[in-house]
Amino acid sequence: MDTRDSWSGAIWAGMAVFVTASAVRLGIGTPSDPGPGFLPLGSGLALGLLAVILPVARGLGRNGAAPGEERPSLLPGRSAVAAVLALSLYCWILPVLGYLVATTGLMLALFALGRMKSRTVVSGSLLAALLSYVLFHHVLKVPLPRGILDF
Amino acid sequence: MDIESGLLYGFSIALQPGHLALVFAGCLLGTLVGVIPGIGPVGAISILLPLTFQLPAAGAIIMLAGIYYGVMYGGSTTSILVNVPGETASVVTCLDGYQMARQGRAGPALGIAAFGSFIAGTVGLLGLQLIAEPLSSVALKFGPPEYFAIILLGFTFVPYLAPGSSLKAGIMALCGLILSCVGLDPITSEQRMTFGALHLFEGIGVAPLAMGLFGVAEVLNRLEGASFGKILRVKVSSLFPGRADWLRARWAILRGTLIGFFLGVLPGGGPVLATFLSYGVEKRVAREPERFGRGAIEGVAAPEAANNAAASASFIPLFTLGIPPNVVLAVLFGAFLIHGIQPGPLLIRDHPEIFWGVVGSMYIGNAMLLVLNLPLIPLWVQVLRIPDRVLYPLILLFCAVGAYSIHNSVFDIGVMVVFGVIGFFLKRGGYEAAPLILAFVLGPMLEVNLRRSLLISGGDFSIFFTRPIALGAMIGCFLALALVLLRTKKGA
Numbered sequence: 001m002d003t004r005d006s007w008s009g010a011i012w013a014g015m016a017v018f019v020t021a022s023a024v025r026l027g028i029g030t031p032s033d034p035g036p037g038f039l040p041l042g043s044g045l046a047l048g049l050l051a052v053i054l055p056v057a058r059g060l061g062r063n064g065a066a067p068g069e070e071r072p073s074l075l076p077g078r079s080a081v082a083a084v085l086a087l088s089l090y091c092w093i094l095p096v097l098g099y100l101v102a103t104t105g106l107m108l109a110l111f112a113l114g115r116m117k118s119r120t121v122v123s124g125s126l127l128a129a130l131l132s133y134v135l136f137h138h139v140l141k142v143p144l145p146r147g148i149l150d151f
Numbered sequence: 152m153d154i155e156s157g158l159l160y161g162f163s164i165a166l167q168p169g170h171l172a173l174v175f176a177g178c179l180l181g182t183l184v185g186v187i188p189g190i191g192p193v194g195a196i197s198i199l200l201p202l203t204f205q206l207p208a209a210g211a212i213i214m215l216a217g218i219y220y221g222v223m224y225g226g227s228t229t230s231i232l233v234n235v236p237g238e239t240a241s242v243v244t245c246l247d248g249y250q251m252a253r254q255g256r257a258g259p260a261l262g263i264a265a266f267g268s269f270i271a272g273t274v275g276l277l278g279l280q281l282i283a284e285p286l287s288s289v290a291l292k293f294g295p296p297e298y299f300a301i302i303l304l305g306f307t308f309v310p311y312l313a314p315g316s317s318l319k320a321g322i323m324a325l326c327g328l329i330l331s332c333v334g335l336d337p338i339t340s341e342q343r344m345t346f347g348a349l350h351l352f353e354g355i356g357v358a359p360l361a362m363g364l365f366g367v368a369e370v371l372n373r374l375e376g377a378s379f380g381k382i383l384r385v386k387v388s389s390l391f392p393g394r395a396d397w398l399r400a401r402w403a404i405l406r407g408t409l410i411g412f413f414l415g416v417l418p419g420g421g422p423v424l425a426t427f428l429s430y431g432v433e434k435r436v437a438r439e440p441e442r443f444g445r446g447a448i449e450g451v452a453a454p455e456a457a458n459n460a461a462a463s464a465s466f467i468p469l470f471t472l473g474i475p476p477n478v479v480l481a482v483l484f485g486a487f488l489i490h491g492i493q494p495g496p497l498l499i500r501d502h503p504e505i506f507w508g509v510v511g512s513m514y515i516g517n518a519m520l521l522v523l524n525l526p527l528i529p530l531w532v533q534v535l536r537i538p539d540r541v542l543y544p545l546i547l548l549f550c551a552v553g554a555y556s557i558h559n560s561v562f563d564i565g566v567m568v569v570f571g572v573i574g575f576f577l578k579r580g581g582y583e584a585a586p587l588i589l590a591f592v593l594g595p596m597l598e599v600n601l602r603r604s605l606l607i608s609g610g611d612f613s614i615f616f617t618r619p620i621a622l623g624a625m626i627g628c629f630l631a632l633a634l635v636l637l638r639t640k641k642g643a
Contacts, residue, residue, distance in 0.1 A: 004579075004580055004581075005580075008580050008582075012322055012326075015326075015329070019329050019344075022343070022344055026336075026341065026343055027341075030610060031605055031610030031611075031612070032605065032606070032608075032609045032610030033605075033606065033610075034601070034602045034605050034606075035339070036336035036338075036339055036341045036343055037343075038598075038601075038602065039328070039332060039594075039597075039598045039601065039602075040329060040332045040343065040344075043325050043328045043329045043332070044329070046325055047322065047325040047326070047329065050318060050321055050322050050325065051322070053318065054318060054319075054322070057318050073579070074576065074579045074580065076371065076375065076575060077374070077375045079374040079375065080371040080372075080374050080375055080575065083370070083371060083374055083547065084371070084568065084571070084572055087367075087547065087551065087564070087568045087571075088565075088568055090551060090564070091561050091564050091565045091568065094555075094561050094564070095561055103548065103552075106547075106548065106551070107544055107548060110543070110544030110547060110548070111540070111541075111544050113374070113540070113544075114538070114539075114540025114541070114543075114544070115540070116540060124541070128544070128545060128548060132548060132549075132552055136201070136552050136556060140201065140202060140204065140205050140556070141205050142201070142204070142552075142555075142556040142559070143559055144552075144555075145561075
């Protein structure tokens with residue numbers, strides 16, 4: 001049995017509780033003078049209601065997917081995880097190492113996922129970093145981070 | 152300014168060499184990205200948005216509009232040649248377009264898609280220029296209750312019109328609404344759900360959000376092995392449909408145009424619904440409905456016409472009311488704000504160069520797509536042959552640098568990555584991200600108008616039911632909710 005709707009229902013319910021609690025903390029105000037928590041409260045309560053209905057609706061086949069319908073695995077594979085890790089690392093090293101070095105590193109990691117020849121990976125990464133640098137820094141005048149190496 | 156002088160003024164702006172180059176670049180880049188399956192107009196506009204940052208507002212919007220209809224055009228090429236829709240609005244085109252290509256009629260299929268799009272796009276533009284100004288004058292009389300009711304109507308239509316589960320679309324819309332609350336309160340300036348992070352004081356940016364949910368999430372999904380279809384090795388000889396093709400397609404184009412135009416204006420509607428409905432109508436009115444799905448040219452002409460008419464018409468609520476009717480226009484709305492332009496009833500009066508310039512550029516762009524892109528079809532086929540392992544890293548790089556360039560902030564790349572991961576799981580869980588983005592953009596407008604209405608009425612909710620326009624929109628909301636319940640019951 002595919003339990004992902006039950007899991008997602010639980011996540012939405014958790015989010016609804018958090019939002020509702022935040023809304024109350026912020027102050028709901030009164031109907032004549034609604035506070036900052038007024039809309040979040042309404043949204044949180046509505047989300048909570050739908051979160052409760054979701055697993056039930058799944059059982060009744062009302063969520064758009066027929067019960068027993070084959071759906072792709074929820075868990076990401078190695079390539080997706082590696083790409084996310086590379087992008088996360090990029091966020092950390094970009095201000096430190098500067099655009100050219102950090103971007104070359106990112107592209108090395110991403111191209112390597114495609115199982116290409118190492119020479120292609122290296123040349124492709126350098127080319128992608130350089131061309132994007134020219135496009136964004138010189139043509140579009142985006143002040144890209146220079147980093148400790150000052151380029 | 153009357154329509155004639157407005158149009159002349161628009162052409163005088165759009166025909167400036169710089170703007171002409173931007174229309175060309177927008178159409179070309181839009182088609183290029185639109186050809187790639189999975190990215191779609193939202194992803195394309197989000198990814199290409201940074202290219203417009205250094206441009207003056209009129210030029211930027213002209214280019215983004217060019218990207219939009221370029222993407223819509225590019226999507227049909229992929230549908231016909233690969234049987235994989237470049238974007239959701241091209242799903243229906245696959246049914247008969249691919250069959251035509253398999254029968255060696257890829258040329259007429261691509262040709263009728265282009266001509267149908269051109270005709271419908273032009274008719275849609277005529278409607279836009281005729282309706283926009285009078286509607287803007289009416290919209291100037293709208294107060295917060297009218298705006299709230301109309302935006303709420305858009306919200307309630309989202310679950311009904313969304314493909315797949317209405318329940319999940321509703322959850323996504325609520326998530327978008329909640330995310331739109333992050334940042335400083337629009338009335339009291341108190342911090343809301345910012346966790347004390349300085350970067351979140353201004354809220355979450357629509358561009359990193361859209362890039363993450365559409366660009367990054369799509370690439371992550373594709374990295375997992377979801378591959379494109381097999382590209383047909385067909386020789387695209389004559390792109391001009393024959394006399395018999397025209398005879399079959401002419402009424403389909405007209406019907407598709409009308410359906411697309413009316414659904415394009417509808418909140419929550421837009422090109423996707425228009426294509427499905429126009430295909431259904433064609434099948435119903437056909438003398439030999441069994442030809443559909445086996446290469447009927449009407450099955451390509453009608454949805455492609457509907458698609459482009461809806462794309463043009465969807466600018467009407469954005470330009471006149473400041474309300475984006477669908478997710479693509481929601482991202483464009485964000486782009487307007489980034490460039491310091493507030494779409495709405497005052498746009499035509501305060502920024503005629505933007506409104507008429509965009510209208511003029513759309514006419515030119517439509518013609519440009521027809522004249523330039525048909526000969527470029529062999530090039531688009533080559534784009535489809537770029538290996539995924541080269542294409543995906545480049546898309547991720549473009550997204551990352553694009554997100555950075557909005558505020559020159561690494562934080563925005565982080566936001567994009569986080570929403571990319573969230574988008575990946577949403578997609579795997581059967582959730583569509585489009586309602587989330589639409590609600591995210593409409594959220595602040597909804598909240599401000601709700602709170603102002605209640606302040607005006609002293610907390611009396613009957614203010615939404617005592618003013619004619621607000622009442623009409625509220626009745627529409629209840630009808631939409633009833634339709635959702637009916638559909639859910641039918642689905643069960």
